Amino acid sequence: MSVNLPNTIENQLLLRLSPTGRDRIGAQSDCIELLSGSVLYEPGHMIEHAYFPLSTVICLMATLPDHHPLEMSLVGNEGMVGASLVLGVPTAAMQASVHNPGSCLRLSCVQLQAAMIEIPELRTTLNHYLHRQVMQLAQSAACIHFxxxxxxxxxxxxxxxxxxxxxxxxxxxxxxxxxxxxxxxxxxxxxxxxxxxxxxxxxxxxxxxxxxxxxxxxxxxxxxxxxx
The missing domain is CATH 1.10.10.10 (Winged helix-like DNA-binding domain superfamily/Winged helix DNA-binding domain)
Structure with missing residues (x-):
């Protein structure tokens, strides 16, 4: 469900951009409301959108046959969901589902790729976030074991x-x-x-x-x- 775009973008990644960069993202994105339990991606399926949470929280879950899913990471307004698109990989590695309902900014895969060309600082910011997310996933795996x-x-x-x-x-x-x-x-x-x-x-x-x-x-x- 689409909602009105907030006057102030509250996603911490996008706040790192210049005012011009934030305005471009705001103009190109849809502000939508996500419901708890909604599944955004399934492993092995194509990623159609990138999500920048404002008030929603999204969980990334590892899935194996005959086992319950295991949450590996939580993404709130500090990050984004669909980070593999930054690498040009449009296939989901994990399930992404809505943990807590709320609003987010959504860009299509095509819009995100175009934005990273038009706004070089966006690609740099997302590259840094992708590195941080990889480190967090490794930390989660070690935490579960030890x-x-x-x-x-x-x-x-x-x-x-x-x-x-x-x-x-x-x-x-x-x-x-x-x-x-x-x-x-x-x-x-x-x-x-x-x-x-x-x-x-x-x-x-x-x-x-x-x-x-x-x-x-x-x-x-x-x-x-x-x-x-």
Whole structure:
């Protein structure tokens, strides 16, 4: 669903551009509203659009046959979805689905390629972001292998908190299990431990961050490394 373009572009990547560059992107893009659970890409399928979140949060998920999907990265207004288009690769490597509903700017694959030619600073900015995203994915893979569930849950909650810009958000048990790559019973245990420590409140999928600093202390070092 298209919505009115905001007066101020709130995507952090686009804010790095000059006012002229931002105006060009604003004129060429559509501002749309994304609904929770909407799937934007499927692995192996063609990428038709690049998305620059404003208030929405999009998750990138690795999928394997006979296994539940595993969340590898969250993208909010600090980044973009469809970064492989910067390399000229129009095929999705992971599933991209809407984690939290909200607005974003959308450009077609053709529009993005043309914009990177017309606005050289855009290509430079997106190249830097692509490098950062690769590093974050590597960090996530290591985190899943080496760190315990409680630490990883604290990390994902902090990453979500950074992107939704509010203390309260919704997570189903299934969603948390996908984030962590564990059974739902593992989610219950880890969330219960964080709640017992007074760091969060968690009831029927509704999560409230109570003690942000305490949550950072419990989280593994991967959170600070991926936030750099």
């Amino acid at each position: 760190h315990d569930i409680e630490q990883r849950l604290a990390r994902w909650l902090l990453m979500t908190h950074d992107r939704v810009h509010c203390d309260h958000f919704h997570f189903t048990h299934e969603c948390l299990a996908n984030m962590l790559g564990v059974r739902r019973s593992g989610v219950t245990l880890a969330a219960g431990l964080l709640q017992h420590q007074g760091l969060i409140q968690y009831t029927r999928g509704e999560i409230t961050i109570v003690d942000r600093q305490g949550l950072e202390a419990v989280s593994c070092l991967c959170y600070s490394a991926s936030s750099m």
